[in-house]
Amino acid sequence: MKKCIKKIAFAGIITLSSLATSDAFAKTEIQWWHNFTGRLGELLNEQVDKFNNSQADYTVVPTHKGNYSETLNAGIAAFRAKEQPHILVVFEVGTATMMSAKGAIKPVYEVMAESGVEFNPDAYLAPVKGYYTSPEGKMLSLPYNSSTPVLYVNKDVLKTAGLEPDMDLSTWEQVDEAMTKLLASGNTCPLVTAWQSWVHLENLSAYHNVPFATKENGFTSLDTSLAFNGPTQVKHIQKMGDWAKEGKFIYTGRRNEGGANFRAGECAFFTESSAGYAGVKKEAKFDFEIRPLPYWSDVEGAPQNTIIGGASLWAMTGHETEEYKGVGQFLSFLSTPEIQSQWHKDTGYLPITTAAYDLTKAEGFYEKNPGTDIAILQMTNKAPTGNSKGLRLGSFDQIRGLIDEELEAVWSGDKKAQEALDSAVERGNKLLRRFETANK
Amino acid sequence: MDKQVTFNNRYLPYFLLIPQVLITAIFFFWPAGQAVYQSAYIPDPFGLKSQYVGLENFRFLLNDPYYLASFKTTALFSCLVTAVSVGAALWLAVMADRIIKGATAYRTLLIWPYAVAPAIAGVLWLFMFNPRIGLVSWYLGLLGYDWNHVLNDNEAMGLVVVASAWNRISYNFLFFLAGLQAIPRSVIEAAAIDGAHFWKRFWTIVIPLLSPTTFFLLVVNIVYAFFETFGVIHTITAGGPQQTTTILVYKVYADGFVGQDLGSSAAQSVILLLLVGILTIVQFRFIEKRVHY
Numbered sequence: 001m002k003k004c005i006k007k008i009a010f011a012g013i014i015t016l017s018s019l020a021t022s023d024a025f026a027k028t029e030i031q032w033w034h035n036f037t038g039r040l041g042e043l044l045n046e047q048v049d050k051f052n053n054s055q056a057d058y059t060v061v062p063t064h065k066g067n068y069s070e071t072l073n074a075g076i077a078a079f080r081a082k083e084q085p086h087i088l089v090v091f092e093v094g095t096a097t098m099m100s101a102k103g104a105i106k107p108v109y110e111v112m113a114e115s116g117v118e119f120n121p122d123a124y125l126a127p128v129k130g131y132y133t134s135p136e137g138k139m140l141s142l143p144y145n146s147s148t149p150v151l152y153v154n155k156d157v158l159k160t161a162g163l164e165p166d167m168d169l170s171t172w173e174q175v176d177e178a179m180t181k182l183l184a185s186g187n188t189c190p191l192v193t194a195w196q197s198w199v200h201l202e203n204l205s206a207y208h209n210v211p212f213a214t215k216e217n218g219f220t221s222l223d224t225s226l227a228f229n230g231p232t233q234v235k236h237i238q239k240m241g242d243w244a245k246e247g248k249f250i251y252t253g254r255r256n257e258g259g260a261n262f263r264a265g266e267c268a269f270f271t272e273s274s275a276g277y278a279g280v281k282k283e284a285k286f287d288f289e290i291r292p293l294p295y296w297s298d299v300e301g302a303p304q305n306t307i308i309g310g311a312s313l314w315a316m317t318g319h320e321t322e323e324y325k326g327v328g329q330f331l332s333f334l335s336t337p338e339i340q341s342q343w344h345k346d347t348g349y350l351p352i353t354t355a356a357y358d359l360t361k362a363e364g365f366y367e368k369n370p371g372t373d374i375a376i377l378q379m380t381n382k383a384p385t386g387n388s389k390g391l392r393l394g395s396f397d398q399i400r401g402l403i404d405e406e407l408e409a410v411w412s413g414d415k416k417a418q419e420a421l422d423s424a425v426e427r428g429n430k431l432l433r434r435f436e437t438a439n440k
Numbered sequence: 441m442d443k444q445v446t447f448n449n450r451y452l453p454y455f456l457l458i459p460q461v462l463i464t465a466i467f468f469f470w471p472a473g474q475a476v477y478q479s480a481y482i483p484d485p486f487g488l489k490s491q492y493v494g495l496e497n498f499r500f501l502l503n504d505p506y507y508l509a510s511f512k513t514t515a516l517f518s519c520l521v522t523a524v525s526v527g528a529a530l531w532l533a534v535m536a537d538r539i540i541k542g543a544t545a546y547r548t549l550l551i552w553p554y555a556v557a558p559a560i561a562g563v564l565w566l567f568m569f570n571p572r573i574g575l576v577s578w579y580l581g582l583l584g585y586d587w588n589h590v591l592n593d594n595e596a597m598g599l600v601v602v603a604s605a606w607n608r609i610s611y612n613f614l615f616f617l618a619g620l621q622a623i624p625r626s627v628i629e630a631a632a633i634d635g636a637h638f639w640k641r642f643w644t645i646v647i648p649l650l651s652p653t654t655f656f657l658l659v660v661n662i663v664y665a666f667f668e669t670f671g672v673i674h675t676i677t678a679g680g681p682q683q684t685t686t687i688l689v690y691k692v693y694a695d696g697f698v699g700q701d702l703g704s705s706a707a708q709s710v711i712l713l714l715l716v717g718i719l720t721i722v723q724f725r726f727i728e729k730r731v732h733y
Contacts, residue, residue: 069698076700080487097485097700104486252572253590254678261572398699401679408681412591430500434701437491438482 027059030326031085033078034062035071035311039278043346051333058326068093068311069397075316079104084316086327089144091311092131093396096218098314099140100394100439106315106324107140108132108331114321115328123335123353127305127379131390132312135220141312142331145349147275148306148379149199149293151175156286157268161185165287171297172239175269179248182268189267190248192258197403198309199271199293200240201228206388207295208232209304218392222436226399226428229421232299238417241410251411254404273309274375277348290371292378305382307390310349345369350376394435399428472713478706485700497707506683507691507708514687517601518665524605526657529612530650534642536613537620547617554610558668562675565603589677593684596677600685603676604669612657619653620646651731659723666716688712 036044041064048060065074068091075088090098098105112119121129121139132141155165161182169175179190193199205212211227218224243249250267252258262270263283270276271293280288295302313334315327333339340356343349345365351357357376360366366373382388393399406424409415415423447453479497483490501507536546556564568576569589577587589595623646631641647654670690673679679686679694686694689712696705 073697073700076485101484101486101488103488251588251591254680257570257572257590395699395701398695398701401694401699405680405682408591412681414682427504427506430504431699431701434482434500434704437493438484438489438703440491 028057028323028326030058030060030087030323030330032060032062032087032089032313032330033065033071033075033085034089035064035066035068035091036089037064039282040347043343047334047339047343050339051330054333055329058329060326060330072097075314079316079318082318084318086315086319086323087330088314088316089311090141090314092146092309092390093400095132095141095312096392096394096396096435099134099392100222100435104317105140106317107134107138108142108313108315109138109140111315111324111328112332115325117328117332119328119332123355125350125352125354125357125376125380127384127390128308128350128352130384131308141314142335143312143352144310144334145275145343145347146308146310146352147273147349148308148375149195149203149271150274150375150378151291151293152262152270152272152276152280153289153291154262154265154268154270154284154286155289156265157182157187161187161268165289169269169291169294172236172294173297175294176239176243176248178268179243183246183248187268188247189250189261191243191269191271192250192252192261192267193270194256194258194272194276195309196254196407197400200236200407201233201403202391203293203306204236205233206307206390207293207304208299208302209385209387210299211387212391213393216386216389218394219386219389222394222439224393224432226393226425226432229418229425232296234417234421236296237407237410237421241413241417244411245413249411251408273348274350275310275348277372278346290374292374303378303381304388305384306379307388308350308379345372348372348375350379393432394439395431398431402427402431475706475709475713478702479710481706482701482703485702493703497703498711501704501707501711506686510683510686510688510691513684514666514689517597517604517669517685517687518662520597520601521604521608521665521669522658522661524601525608525612525661526654528605529609529657530616530654532609533613533616533620534646536617550613551610553607554614556607558604558607558671559675561603561607562600562672565599565606565672566676569599589681591681593681596681596685600669600673600676604665604672607672608661608664612661615653615657616650619650623649655723655728655731658727659720662719662723663716666712688715 032048034044044062048062052059063085065071068089071088072090072094075084075090078084084104109119109121121133124143128143128146129139131146132143133139151169153165153169158165158167158178162185163178163181167174167178169178175191182190202212205228210230210232211217213224213226213228215221215224240249244251250258250261252261256272256276258267258270259272259276259279261267262272263280265284265286274290277290292303293306313331315324315331335353337353337355337359340351340353341359341363344351344356344360351360361373403424406415406420410417410420480492480494481490482493482497532550536543536550539546553561566574568574569587571577571588571590574587580587587595589599627645627649628641631645636644666687667689669687670693673685673687673690674693677685679690688708692705692708692712695701695708
């Protein structure tokens with residue numbers, strides 16, 4: 001009994017003293033849930049440390065919550081339990097879901113206005129800004145990491161196959177020709193890809209200025225329907241199916257599994273996000289080069305521009321005014337040219353503001369690292385059209401899943417491209433209608 | 441003599457039942473009721489608003505050929521997992537039962553895999569069989585076999601079955617071993633004296649006497665295959681290629697927790713609940729009759 005009382009007294013003292021210390025350093029905590037691991041996680045923590053040391057009022061606490069889908073789900077579950085973080089990383093696929101969740105999110109333009117920090121949406125690159133801006137022109141979330149697909153080329157493999165490593169690879173016709181020669185020379189992995197739906201359907205559509213979905217890819221209203229079973233997409237997917245049969249295109253999985261093969265030096269071409277740059281640069285023991293994503297030369301208006309992938313930061317409702325002030329300051333800190341330029345150079349993500357791009361350019365980074373500006377040029381080379389602003393579709397994580405399934409049917413030769421894409425459109429439209437019902 | 445235990449107090453038995461009833465009510469009836477309730481709605485992911493749709497969620501599911509196909513997939517998957525895990529465990533238990541030297545070491549090693557969580561088991565098998573960097577697929581390549589479970593549905597199914605069953609063999613092994621050791625030596629020795637060789641004794645004495653254990657494991661393993669294998673499937677195939685390894689419970693998980701379509705997910709849970717109920721009734725009414733206690 002005596003022992004017990006002692007223990008309780010001791011616990012009491014600890015509690016009191018910890019209260020005292022936290023009082024002495026009364027900093028407001030800002031919770032930030034994210035999905036970044038490995039090198040990206042380290043870089044993110046550096047940014048947070050820099051912010052925390054730069055002022056005395058707020059402490060940002062970053063927490064890793066799994067991959068993109070898991071982070072979004074953690075945020076949703078936490079909101080239902082009323083324990084949501086202040087800032088949540090949501091990948092571009094979840095954008096429509098977040099935009100429709102009016103009571104759960106606090107739009108970034110509001111946060112910025114209330115916290116009194118300077119905020120000019122026009123400072124952001126137009127294609128990036130457009131993705132996260134409401135039809136009324138208000139910016140709802142803050143772009144953080146944005147990338148776009150590019151073509152990685154293993155020049156050593158091309159040389160071995162007797163090809164000119166600097167050959168023109170702007171069009172798929174040229175890539176096809178090169179792959180025929182690669183195959184003939186005994187290469188077993190001419191082409192791999194990451195994120196097949198994102199690169200070979202979503203970006204393909206924007207790049208060739210054809211709709212992925214009606215109503216400007218869902219930007220103007222919820223009653224959008226999928227439209228990616230048009231002739232351009234069917235032709236491309238059928239070609240890819242033929243390449244898979246001939247052994248030119250090697251399918252490695254739904255995510256970015258193919259990166260391992262490319263980085264190991266087996267493959268000649270790899271279509272992957274510009275943010276794959278850090279990994280390739282670190283591991284590749286061969287001469288590689290970044291090229292613009294190829295296009296089909298017989299499609300009029302191609303190449304248009306590619307669209308972004310990646311994530312943005314959403315402020316969630318249910319916190320104190322004082323805390324939102326900190327959120328505003330932190331978000332504005334993340335958009336400063338220095339932070340963005342560093343993030344861009346380290347990771348291959350796009351510099352999301354014009355100022356960060358100019359800063360990187362002025363430093364001479366692009367001359368020293370050829371190819372690192374290709375993603376930006378490819379995304380900004382033309383003013384975006386209704387087909388190339390981006391995608392805003394509900395239940396899109398699920399729709400990507402069923403697109404993956406249908407594409408697998410083409411790669412294995414079970415279905416023709418037209419049949420598979422028709423089926424994907426039909427199945428996806430059912431999900432869009434359910435999403436519309438849920439958000440009436 | 442009356443062997444039945446009797447209570448003097450009329451209320452005591454009910455009182456003693458309360459904890460179990462409470463647990464069942466809180467952890468089973470309440471969530472199951474919630475699932476039934478939610479299956480009539482299409483809610484938004486954040487729980488901010490919800491549309492009443494009646495039976496629309498069920499109509500949506502039953503009109504989806506992929507959902508109907510996943511019944512077949514589930515049946516095949518559960519049968520294979522149960523057959524492999526029960527069969528392998530029985531074989532190992534019979535072998536381990538005959539070992540005299542180092543029996544404890546063997547048994548401990550055989551029980552080990554049970555400590556591995558399903559998702560981790562999935563990752564282990566995925567690493568071995570990864571089409572491009574896996575060790576086993578590399579050796580298969582040397583033998584001239586091109587392993588690619590991301591596109592070949594039979595290979596994908598084989599892999600998830602083996603990974604799920606492997607995880608379960610230890611559990612089954614424990615029960616079979618205990619069952620074997622409970623069989624009186626004298627019965628087996630008597631049969632041996634009568635001239636029955638090993639297989640004769642196995643089929644006519646061991647198998648019938650093990651039937652209560654086998655029946656129990658059959659029920660438990662089917663329930664396992666139905667409900668607890670989504671971790672393995674999620675890590676190895678994510679339901680692919682196409683939807684050839686999407687079993688019902690994986691779809692509940694994927695639609696609910698990845699797709700945030702909670703209405704459809706709830707409706708699927710209700711269907712699954714009915715299905716398992718029917719399955720259990722069938723097992724107890726028809727198969728149990730052939731069990732000797």
